[in-house]
Amino acid sequence: MRSAFRTVLAALLAAFVAGGYARAEDAGQSCDVPAYLLTSESSLPKVAEAVKKAQPLTILVVGSRSSTIASADASAYPARLQAALKERLPSTPITLSVELQSAKTAEEAASTLVKLVEAKRPTLVIWQTGTVDAMRSVDPDDFRGAVDEGVVALQTAGTDVILVNLQYSPRTETMTSAPPYLDNMRVVAQQHEVPLFDRFAIMRHWNDAGDFDLFSTAHGSDLAKRVHDCLGRALSKFVIDTAHLDAAQQN
Amino acid sequence: MTSIADPIAGTPGDTKPALAGHDAVKVASSAPAIVFPAIGERELRLDLFRGLALWLIFIDHLPPNILTWFTIRNYGFSDATEIFIFISGYTAAFVYGRAMLQAGFVVATARILRRVWQIYVAHVFLFTIFLAEISYVATSFENPLYSEEMGIMDFLKQPDVTIVQALLLRFRPVNMDVLPLYIVLMLFLPIILWLMKWRADVTLALSALLYAVTWHFDLYLTAYPNGVWFFNPLAWQLLFVFGAWCAMGGAARMSRLLSSPLTMWICLAYLFASFCVTMTWYVPQLGRLMPRIIEQWMYPIDKTDLDVLRFAHFLALAAITVRFLPRDWPGLKSPWLRPLILCGQHSLEIFCLGVFLAFAGHFVLAEVSGGAAMHLLVSVSGILIMWGMAWVISWYKHSADKGASKTKSIPGNADLAGGGA
Numbered sequence: 316m317r318s319a320f321r322t323v324l325a326a327l328l329a330a331f332v333a334g335g336y337a338r339a340e341d342a343g344q345s346c347d348v349p350a351y352l353l354t355s356e357s358s359l360p361k362v363a364e365a366v367k368k369a370q371p372l373t374i375l376v377v378g379s380r381s382s383t384i385a386s387a388d389a390s391a392y393p394a395r396l397q398a399a400l401k402e403r404l405p406s407t408p409i410t411l412s413v414e415l416q417s418a419k420t421a422e423e424a425a426s427t428l429v430k431l432v433e434a435k436r437p438t439l440v441i442w443q444t445g446t447v448d449a450m451r452s453v454d455p456d457d458f459r460g461a462v463d464e465g466v467v468a469l470q471t472a473g474t475d476v477i478l479v480n481l482q483y484s485p486r487t488e489t490m491t492s493a494p495p496y497l498d499n500m501r502v503v504a505q506q507h508e509v510p511l512f513d514r515f516a517i518m519r520h521w522n523d524a525g526d527f528d529l530f531s532t533a534h535g536s537d538l539a540k541r542v543h544d545c546l547g548r549a550l551s552k553f554v555i556d557t558a559h560l561d562a563a564q565q566n
Numbered sequence: 567m568t569s570i571a572d573p574i575a576g577t578p579g580d581t582k583p584a585l586a587g588h589d590a591v592k593v594a595s596s597a598p599a600i601v602f603p604a605i606g607e608r609e610l611r612l613d614l615f616r617g618l619a620l621w622l623i624f625i626d627h628l629p630p631n632i633l634t635w636f637t638i639r640n641y642g643f644s645d646a647t648e649i650f651i652f653i654s655g656y657t658a659a660f661v662y663g664r665a666m667l668q669a670g671f672v673v674a675t676a677r678i679l680r681r682v683w684q685i686y687v688a689h690v691f692l693f694t695i696f697l698a699e700i701s702y703v704a705t706s707f708e709n710p711l712y713s714e715e716m717g718i719m720d721f722l723k724q725p726d727v728t729i730v731q732a733l734l735l736r737f738r739p740v741n742m743d744v745l746p747l748y749i750v751l752m753l754f755l756p757i758i759l760w761l762m763k764w765r766a767d768v769t770l771a772l773s774a775l776l777y778a779v780t781w782h783f784d785l786y787l788t789a790y791p792n793g794v795w796f797f798n799p800l801a802w803q804l805l806f807v808f809g810a811w812c813a814m815g816g817a818a819r820m821s822r823l824l825s826s827p828l829t830m831w832i833c834l835a836y837l838f839a840s841f842c843v844t845m846t847w848y849v850p851q852l853g854r855l856m857p858r859i860i861e862q863w864m865y866p867i868d869k870t871d872l873d874v875l876r877f878a879h880f881l882a883l884a885a886i887t888v889r890f891l892p893r894d895w896p897g898l899k900s901p902w903l904r905p906l907i908l909c910g911q912h913s914l915e916i917f918c919l920g921v922f923l924a925f926a927g928h929f930v931l932a933e934v935s936g937g938a939a940m941h942l943l944v945s946v947s948g949i950l951i952m953w954g955m956a957w958v959i960s961w962y963k964h965s966a967d968k969g970a971s972k973t974k975s976i977p978g979n980a981d982l983a984g985g986g987a
Contacts, residue, residue, distance in 0.1 A: 351851055380714035387710075417714070450718045452793030454786075459866070484715040485629050486707060489928050490700065491718055492740045492796070495869075502865045505858075523630075523938065530932045532707050539711035 346526045346545035352517050353549065355510035359558035361475040365438050366560050371408040372400075375435050375474075377424060378443030380417040381482050388413075390540040393441075395547020396554075403555055412437075420448045421458055425465030432472040439554070440469050443479035443514075445496040455495035462503045470507065477554070478504050478511045483518035485530050510557045512550055518542070610898040610907055611891060616653045617910030617956075620920055621949055622646035627741045627924035628948070629931060631941035640848065642840040643867055643879040647744065651802060652880065654748060654913075655809025658755055659762065663814060666759050675756040682752045688918045689745040693732050696739050699925050703932070721791070731790035738789065741924060743796040744917070750799040751806045758807055766814045773807035776800060781871060794870065801871040805880070824885055833882035840879050905949075908956040915959055916952050923948040 365372050376382060376393040383391045397411040414431055416424050421444045432440065442465065448458045462478070469476045480500045481493050497515055504511035521542075522529040531538055555561060622637045623646045639645035658678075666674035704719040721728045721737070731737035735746040761769040779785065780800040787795040812820075823829055843864070846852045867873045897903060909916045927944040934940070 351849075354851075356854060381712075385710055385713055418717075446714055450715070451791065452789065454794055455866070455868075455870070456784075482712070482715065484712050485928075486703065486709070486712060486932055487715045487718055488629060488740075489696075489925060490740055491715065495866075498866050505861060505865075519630075525937070529711075532709060532932070536710040538709065542711055 346521055346541075346549075348517050348549045348552075349520065352513055352520065353553045353556060355553070355557045357504070357508040357510045357557065359439060359475040359477070359510065359554065361438050361473070362554065362558040363560065366404060366407050366558065369406060371410065372404070372439070373435065373437045374400075374409065374411040374439045374441065375431065375437035376411065376413045376441045376443065377428065377431065378413070378415065378441075378479065379419065379424075379446050380415065381446055382413065382443045382479075383415060384536055384539045384543060387536050387540060390536075390543055392543040392546040392550060395544050396441075396550045397547075399548045399551035400554065403551060404560065418447055420451065420453055420461070421445065421465065422453075422461035425461045425468065428465050429468050429472060432469060432474055437474050439475045439477065441477045441479060441512075441550075442466075442469070445481045445493075445500055449481060449491045449493050449496045452492070455499050458496060459499040459503060462500060463506070466503055466507045466509055470509075475558075476507075476509045477550075477557075478509055479514050479550075480511065481515050483515045483522060483529060485522065510553070512553050514546065517546070517549060521545070608911075609893065611887075611893055611895075612653050612657060613907040613910035614898060614903060615649055615887070615910070616657075616913050617906035617908065617916075619646040619649040619653070620909050620913060620916050620952065621906070623650065623744070623917070624920035624924055624948055624952065625945055627921065628927050628945055629941060631938060631945055633942065633945045638883075640844060642837060642844055642883070643873070644876045644883065647797070647869075648805060648872075648876065648880040650744070650917075651747070651751070651805045652809040652884070655751070655806035656813045657809075658752065658806075659759060659810030659813040662755060663759050663762065663810070666756075666763065671756065671760060674759065678752060678755050682749055685745055685749050685752065685914060688914060689735070689742070689749065690733065692742060692745070692918055692921050693739075695922055696742065696925060697729075699929055700739075703929075707932075727790075734790075736788070736790040738796070741921060746795070747797040747799055747802055751803060754803070755810075758810055762810060762814050766811055766816060770807060770811045770816070773804050777804040777872075786870075796870055798871050805872060805877065824888055829885060830889060833885045836878065836882045837886065840875070840882075905953040905956070908960060909952055912956050912959045916956055919952055919955050920948070923951060 362372065364370075374397070376396075378393075382393060388394065391413075393411060393413045397409055400407075400409050412435060416427070424442075424444060428440070428442075444462060444465075445458070448461075466476055466478070478500055480497055484491070484493075493515065501511060503509070518527075518529060521527045526545075527538065527542055529542075622639075625633050625637050626639060626646065628634075634640070637646065662674050662678050665677055700719060701722060704716070704722055707716065709716075728737055735749065738746055758769060758773075761772070777800075780798065785800050786798050787800070789795055808816075843856070846856055864875065867875050869876065898907070927948055930944055931940060
């Protein structure tokens with residue numbers, strides 16, 4: 316048994332050293348997102364149409380507090396998304412507004428969606444949800460019902476919808492159980508053919524790839540700003556790909 | 567079923583093949599329905615797979631790393647929890663069922679309640695450790711990226727309510743759901759065993775009925791501050807009772823069914839289908855190959871209420887295991903499997919240690935460093951610690967406590983067949 320132990324220890328040490336070398340090589344700061352995380356079978360017909368006809372593109376972001384950075388709104392992902400879209404679609408006027416619903420569950424947010432849409436008449440609603448529900452451990456079935464209801468309401472109101480799921484938050488992983496909420500959002504997205512921006516998987520990919528250390532205890536908002544910048548850019552790519560805007564622009 | 571295609575110990579009455587349900591009842595009533603192996607004869611496969619379940623649960627509780635790819639939840643619907651609860655039901659029925667036959671209902675109940683108390687104390691101990699960790703994190707961690715997620719710590723502002731709710735098993739942090747489930751299941755074990763002694767098959771049928779009723783009427787236990795018990799005992803009891811039923815001779819009566827090639831092919835086909843479905847979760851490109859209609863029928867696969875798909879997956883897995891891993895497989899004695907078996911033999915202690923190590927692992931990753939290599943190191947050292955601890959515990963049992971000769975001779979001691987969590 317002792318020799319077995321030694322073998323295991325040696326193997327472990329080797330793995331540890333090898334891992335260290337591998338990490339040292341890809342130390343450069345980047346935040347690439349693998350293509351499969353930005354691919355969706357669903358589409359954004361309203362957005363595509365607006366861009367094609369050179370009409371203004373109005374985007375409404377509905378989300379909880381993880382859709383902003385305290386005291387640095389302009390660096391949060393919605394603002395970064397707008398900037399990135401403007402860069403990619405110079406001929407389309409883009410307005411973007413954010414409706415923060417902090418500490419609201421999907422059910423509470425869903426009931427306000429219709430009014431918001433009537434007031435702002437957006438082409439596209441980006442609905443970020445799930446975090447509050449996961450923290451309050453709302454019954455996952457009820458959560459799915461609420462997201463379902465919200466998506467249907469938005470679709471009947473005539474807007475395109477993108478769902479944005481939870482942040483990957485390794486520090487609170489022992490306290491909140493994200494998987495049921497992630498799964499249910501995926502189910503609703505599939506059922507209604509709505510694209511889902513998988514923020515959770517993307518952030519986890521960055522963490523695993525070493526782009527960001529999301530375990531970091533860093534005070535100050537530098538990390539938050541960098542992550543949101545990357546999220547905004549990834550989301551802009553997602554919007555453009557899902558609406559097939561590259562093709563639309565060329566026409 | 568992880569253990570049991572063949573009779574654990576033959577009794578004359580039970581060797582009759584019985585296939586159909588009513589035949590089984592006949593056998594049950596005409597011959598001793600409850601079959602126990604000779605004292606001291608351990609079912610090493612139970613220990614092996616429970617040890618494996620404990621390791622897998624530990625790994626699944628850590629942030630994902632390379633080892634996570636070795637856990638069975640990535641390759642099918644069910645995961646280590648199913649194995650753990652089934653084997654717990656099996657061993658608990660095995661140990662306390664014997665006590666009930668030999669010493670009567672009252673004594674067996676008393677012993678079960680003592681075990682329940684031990685598990686409860688273990689749970690409260692883990693909660694204390696959790697509280698210590700959380701309090702520390704809450705005061706030291708202030709990352710604006712996660713200001714929303716940190717709201718989860720708000721419960722610390724009302725310790726008066728939170729701690730009382732934790733003692734009532736209604737407030738359970740993530741990863742601390744299994745022991746409360748186990749406490750509730752064990753609490754009902756006396757009744758389950760008493761019914762089993764009367765009619766094992768009827769008991770199993772009642773259990774299935776409760777499961778169906780739970781699904782139909784959406785029954786659940788509420789939790790604090792809101793939500794429901796993550797593992798709904800009303801649904802998960804099915805697996806526990808099924809384990810008990812197998813221990814009480816059900817497995818032996820199923821041996822014909824289990825050895826039929828048809829069963830094997832059905833199981834293999836189901837396992838393969840489930841494997842394909844799981845692959846679409848990890849390789850999203852494959853998702854397109856899956857028919858929409860199946861997706862809509864199948865999802866979500868509910869862990870809280872032990873989805874039928876999960877239960878069936880466990881059954882298939884167990885049937886295949888039992889078929890290809892005979893109880894006298896020489897490998898069970900190999901030193902390579904010794905660490906797993908040792909851990910499985912002291913399951914309550916090792917389970918608690920695993921939960922603690924998962925907390926500690928998160929803590930190390932957060933406070934020291936979080937790279938992939940560190941993740942692997944934390945996982946592997948956790949497993950080595952579990953093994954070491956299991957070794958120490960068995961050393962205590964066999965050497966340090968030898969003077970207290972009584973401990974060994976009490977039949978129905980929870981650890982004899984690992985009646986523990």
